[in-house]
Amino acid sequence: MDFTVETATDAVVDSFRETEDQRLREILESLTRHLHAFVTDIKPTLEEWEAAIGFLTAVGRKCDDSRQEFVLLSDILGVSMIVETMNGAEEGTESTVLGPFHMTASPRRELGDSIDLVGTGRPCVVSGQVLSADGTPLPGAELDVWQCDEQGFYDVQQPDAQPPGNGRGLFRTDDEGRFWFRSVVPSHYPIPTDGPVGRLLEATGRHPYRPAHVHFIVSAAGHRPVTTHAFVAGSPYIGSDAVFAVKRSLITDFTESYDEQAAAHFGVATPFTHARFDVVLTPEVVLAPEAEASQ
Incomplete structure (x- = not known):
């Protein structure tokens, strides 16, 4: 089956069907559906997508033994x-x-x-x-x-x-x-x-x-x-x-x-x-x- 914007969500969700941990499967399926819906809603350009990846990479690099930038990000987003x-x-x-x-x-x-x-x-x-x-x-x-x-x-x-x-x-x-x-x-x-x-x-x-x-x-x-x-x-x-x-x-x-x-x-x-x-x-x-x- 061709991978298109219309078929992408079902294809990725189906890829998790053999996941033994049912809670993990539930989380991944929900994450996929919500994330794909978000992406198709805002329609990011390639430059915006790269900027988002760069932002998350920078958040990870800022974490150390005395600083948790991902917790901070989670905090300010509520x-x-x-x-x-x-x-x-x-x-x-x-x-x-x-x-x-x-x-x-x-x-x-x-x-x-x-x-x-x-x-x-x-x-x-x-x-x-x-x-x-x-x-x-x-x-x-x-x-x-x-x-x-x-x-x-x-x-x-x-x-x-x-x-x-x-x-x-x-x-x-x-x-x-x-x-x-x-x-x-x-x-x-x-x-x-x-x-x-x-x-x-x-x-x-x-x-x-x-x-x-x-x-x-x-x-x-x-x-x-x-x-x-x-x-x-x-x-x-x-x-x-x-x-x-x-x-x-x-x-x-x-x-x-x-x-x-x-x-x-x-x-x-x-x-x-x-x-x-x-x-x-x-x-x-x-x-x-x-x-x-x-x-």
């Missing part, structure tokens, strides 16, 4: 948030994007430790409790935390200015599911614009800024983990995040406190900034043996 939202729990703390800077392991820290190894920003305490959906505290839950500094940079962006692990910490909740750590108030910041994704934003007249936030990945035995942010209420760009990640329920007050008792408990001096961010996890659904057998 794909990351679609995937996160489709896979998020129906109850509990809402999920949001992982972001391109979770590229290095967070150091294990004790409750109350500071993740600020530089000490130049406004002192801040982040505290909260990890709970199951029914309100039961979850002792021993793990929180992987990372954030930029008060200038808007992550440690991996400034290896000469920030020590490795600055702004990062791996914590476990206490017997009542509580956690607290010291840090600085993060800043809003631009996503990296020195690569192909930045050039795409410039070409489309879009700004590259994200509102201030602290990243969390929270997990506990028997529960679905959640990747989320605590967004600083009132931060610039809270209504126009470049990666579409803000959800109303995640906007958190970072409030100036003069509470001497609280300051003594957290090991800081007054005044300090305090943010309360509770995390609710959804229990994993455990299927009965007969239900598993029927699937």
Whole structure:
């Protein structure tokens, strides 16, 4: 059969018919149909097609151990948030994007430790409790935390200015599911614009800024983990995040406190900034043996 624009889609879809992995076959068939429909819709010239291949090649070349340009591309196109939202729990703390800077392991820290190894920003305490959906505290839950500094940079962006692990910490909740750590108030910041994704934003007249936030990945035995942010209420760009990640329920007050008792408990001096961010996890659904057998 001749390969034409009209026959191309069916021919390529048919080429996957022997794929043993049915999920892989389903994905490839859908990808083929949607991609072919997109191409026949926009009718790219050969020069435009070559430019698209060159762009994707440049995105790949920009990826390294401390930078994930493909994640950044997925973020600014809204794909990351679609995937996160489709896979998020129906109850509990809402999920949001992982972001391109979770590229290095967070150091294990004790409750109350500071993740600020530089000490130049406004002192801040982040505290909260990890709970199951029914309100039961979850002792021993793990929180992987990372954030930029008060200038808007992550440690991996400034290896000469920030020590490795600055702004990062791996914590476990206490017997009542509580956690607290010291840090600085993060800043809003631009996503990296020195690569192909930045050039795409410039070409489309879009700004590259994200509102201030602290990243969390929270997990506990028997529960679905959640990747989320605590967004600083009132931060610039809270209504126009470049990666579409803000959800109303995640906007958190970072409030100036003069509470001497609280300051003594957290090991800081007054005044300090305090943010309360509770995390609710959804229990994993455990299927009965007969239900598993029927699937």
